[in-house]
Amino acid sequence: MNTIAIIDYGMSNLSSVVKAVKYVAPNDNVIVTANSDEINDADKIIFPGQGAAKKCMQSIYDQNLDQAIKKSSKEKPFLGICMGMQVLMDYSDENKGTNCLGIIQGKVKKFKKNINTRIKIPHMGWNKIIIKKDHPVWHKIENESYFYFVHSYFTNPVEKSSVIGETNYGHIFSSVIAKDNIVAIQGHPEKSSSIGLQFLKNFIRN
Template sequence: MIAIIDYGMGNLRSVQKGLEKVGYSSYITSDPEAVRKAPAVILPGVGAFADAMENLRQTGMVEPIHEIVAAGKPFMGICLGFQLMFEASEEGGHFEGLSIFPGQVRRLPPGLKVPHMGWNELTVRRSNPIMEGIETGSEFYFVHSYFVDPGDEELTIATADYGFDFCAVAGRDNVFGAQFHPEKSSDLGLRILRNFGKQVEAC
């Protein structure tokens, strides 16, 4: 079963329902030991970066997350959970993230409507199992005011255009992340969740 981390930032049940629709069992948990024992983990979330990191620390989730990643188990961050995977964010100041990947979380450039909300096309930059069956031009649902600026170009799997190209999907080895909400992105979003589930089966 896939563990969905509950650290008080919401959007949990919709992720669980999405997994159910594509045939994968999951459980929502705020127990660090349950996360450690999970075969795969999803870190969802909506809200503020600093509050989210503080909640992860307070609930004892930071160490189990790093253990999951180091053990080679599939791990995926969604929306805020994706941003938390990087080194730091400038949202409300300067706040350190999980540092799973190098890079910074930056505010969308001036002149753009914030938040970026609605459907947007992806441009697939490189092949990756998480993108199986997803082609350039596929649309996904975004809601965000900040974007990820990876410190390694090889991390970027797909980009989206919102007045500029930004990283919409990133990954390396067993770790994946998406700025959009697959659980709110109709059939193609469910395909992303199904592709993640396949990584669990392959372990």
């Protein structure tokens, strides 16, 4: 039995993530925690998040979680979801500029309104993920499967070879990154029906 720690830094409604992880890992020990020791002791880490970058970073620092997040992202399977993906980067343009954790090199940018396509912001709804690279998280998931997204900013990693999934919203952006033991996804697997559950299962079983 593995212990899967879902990091709770007070910035999001974790209930959906917790329910989905428990559903796909009924025999594992799923904990929700803001405690560095528990994060260090866990076998796998899930790092969700919603809201604005600055507040997210602030609550990570307020709860002294930055070191535990950095350490665990180097040492064990680590899954960032949505804002949990974005704050892994160096820097976000959100809130007039926010320094992030710097675990993955690159920046977070805002979708631009485009007169021709008139995209709405946030990018909210179901969109395809184009698989760019083989990875265990894609087990039993077809190319161009639909995932549920809700976000206004997107990541732009320096190392293009770490991009394992892309999505098109006005332009192509990196929607899934894998680097060493870290996987980060912009969409919400916990809300993406059976395909999203498969993605979570792949991360947990891997």
